[in-house]
Amino acid sequence: MIGVDWGTSSFRAYRIGPNGQVLDKASAHSGIMFVENGRFADVLRRTIQPWVNGGERRVLLSGMIGSRQGWVEAPYANCPAGAADLASATIPVTYDGAEVRIIPGVTTEEAGVPEVMRGEETQIIGALAEFGDRGVACMPGSHSKWVRIEGGRITGFSTYMTGEGFAALSGHTILGRMMKVDAPADPDALRQGLARSGDAGGLLRHLFGVRTLGLFGRLSETSAASYLSGLLLGHEVRAALAAHENAGPVVLIGDPKLCGLYADAIAFCGGAARNLAYEAAPAGLHRIGQAVAWAA
Amino acid sequence: MIGVDWGTSSFRAYRIGPNGQVLDKASAHSGIMFVENGRFADVLRRTIQPWVNGGERRVLLSGMIGSRQGWVEAPYANCPAGAADLASATIPVTYDGAEVRIIPGVTTEEAGVPEVMRGEETQIIGALAEFGDRGVACMPGSHSKWVRIEGGRITGFSTYMTGEGFAALSGHTILGRMMKVDAPADPDALRQGLARSGDAGGLLRHLFGVRTLGLFGRLSETSAASYLSGLLLGHEVRAALAAHENAGPVVLIGDPKLCGLYADAIAFCGGAARNLAYEAAPAGLHRIGQAVAWAA
Structure with missing residues (x-):
């Protein structure tokens, strides 16, 4: 089969063997934000058509390609959502020469507020072996997910x-004037921010410390971004760890550098974490693909 | 005497009688950010010179005029700071025809992080009668102070x-795409945000609800800004009330509309508040002015 992790900014395709092994890879600068006039089929023709010609007839897509801004909107599946739930909720799209289906995102609700993900569910399914009967994953990013x-x-x-x-x-408050955002990371300042996040007062108060520590010459322009990063990361990690007590070590999935940062922050805040040592999307696409009732 | 509340964007001058009564007022579009090449004396010549010519020889300035970006930097006074402490720390500046002094800002430190104010200390001194032996003030603004x-x-x-x-x-996240920032305030959405701020998860998590509630059609574009405002206000007010238990009703000082918003938020979050019904800066300038050891 062919699996594609198709996000807002990235497109990564895999030719996957019957045991889940990745036989071939292709990537393109074709995240959905770069595709004009809905010409998604053209992207597939440019990228995976050789594999289709070679006999692969089943194509599974995950990620923002199933959003309102994507090819066809695949309505969110509800929690609990496993491989079979997701497979049965896939949505077909028309493509010449192969059967193409889109994996839905997942939604849940807590305290009257909905949550959504698209693409992350497929990575989770690909990493299921890491969790045993129960566990928690953290997927860092501009909107990080705890699952x-x-x-x-x-x-x-x-x-x-x-x-x-x-x-x-x-970028857009007075704090930006206190910092060189492009300065190399300062681990001490990061830890100082992580520590501060545990004090009373809350994030809105802690933020002002970036300014005052700078005003008094106690936080340099080259350290201030790391301090701010530590503050925010600490607020996230402390809240999330409190919500996942007794769930075992947090499994970090995503960009290795960002996962390393989160692993340090989780340890600093009293939790335990380990980084996934592999890319989870192909295994997820394979596992969900095995559960799909393909026409062909 | 003459008192001037001279901030970053505003300039308000008062001619003050011996009992603190405001005899005359002047304002100008001459906040320090609008004054070029350090020509602060020119601003006084254009605004208060008639009063000086009429016999007023003592001029007291408060606010950002004493900052590094102002006329002369007046180093911060430490807490505890009362009228006499501030008066003895005023800094003279040269002005032809009158004795002009700048009230310093105030600093304090908690958990290794400094705090600073400039201008607010003068308003607090002007409102001292509201607090009895102990109390707490809230001064809303882009950086709100709890004192x-x-x-x-x-x-x-x-x-x-x-x-x-x-x-x-x-203005600068995906949340902005969910809202019309200029829409009239929606009190229900504001209360919904205030309520949400009391849930577990912290601000960084609550923010994402602005997006998901919008995605699912449960928060309209015209209500989303009020909801976001309620979220942030609720996080501030809850943290601040927890830090000031048993301090009595919060005295709100500042813009009446903003103070009204805070009064509602404080009541919603279980606190008590009342709005100061008058402008506190002139009384503060007068009270500190009485404690200054004027040369003339």
Whole structure:
């Protein structure tokens, strides 16, 4: 089969063997934000058509390609969501020469507020072996996800706007004037921010410390971004760890550098974490693909 | 005497009688950000010179005019800071025909992080009668201040970046796409945000609800800004009320509309508040002015 992790900015395709082994890979600068006039089929023709010509007839897509801005909107599946739930909720799209289906995103609700993910569910399914009967995953990013897994299914999750919050606060408030955002990371300042996040007062108060520590010459321009990053990361991690007590070590899935940062922050805040040592999307596409009732 | 509340964007001058009564007022579009090449004396010549010519020889300035970006930097006074402490720390500046002094800002430190204010200390001194032996003031703004007052002196305070946080998050994140920022306030959505701020998960998580509630059609474009405002306000007010238990009703000082919003938020979050019904700066300038050891 062919699996594609098709996000807002990235497109990664895999030719996957019957045991889940990745036989071939292709990537393109064809995230959905770069595709004009809905010409998604053209992207597939340019990228995976050789594999289709070679006999692969089943294509599974995951990610923002199933959003309102994508090819066809695949309505969110509800929690609990495992491989079979997702497979039975896939949505077909028309493509000449192969059967193409889109994996839906997942939604849940807590305290009257909905949560959504698209693409992350497929990675979770690909990493299920890491969780045993129950566990928790953290998927860092501009909107990071913390995901509860029980009995091989996603049973709940929450989103933290940490990365995008950092960008807005460092780029568009008075704090930005205190820092060189491009300076190399300062691990001491990061830890100082992580420590501060545990004090009383809350994030809105802690933020002002970036300014005052700078005013008094106690936080340099080259360290301030790391301090701010530590503050935000600490607020996320402390809240999320409190919500996932007794769930075992947090499994970090995503960009290795970002996962390393989160692993340190989780350890600093009293939790335990380990990084997934492999890319989870192909295994998820394979596992869900095995559960799909393909026409062909 | 003459008192001037001279901030970053505003300039308000008062001719003040011996009992503190405001005899005359002048304002100008001459906040320090609008004054070029350090020509601060020119602003006074254009605004208060008639009063000087009429016999007023003592001029006291408060606010950002004493900052590094102002006329002369007046180093911060430490807490506890009362009228006499501030008066003895005033800094003279040269002006032809009158004795002009600048009131310093105030600093304090808690958990290894400094706090600063400039201008607010003068308003607090002007409102001292409201606090009895001890109390707490809240001064809303883009950086709102919560101030502890004991025995007629400022003994501690904290700053929350609520207003500027709102501007950055509504203007420069994906949340901005969910809202019409200029829509009239929606009191129900504001209360919904205030209520949400009391849930577990923290601000970074609650923010994402602005997006998901919008995605699912449960928060309209015209209500989303009020919801976001309620979220941020609720996080500030809950943290600040917890830090000021048993301090009595919060005295709100500042813009009447903003103070009304805070009064509602404080009541919603279980606190008590009342709005100061008058402008506090002239009384503060007068009271500190009485304690200054004027040369003339």
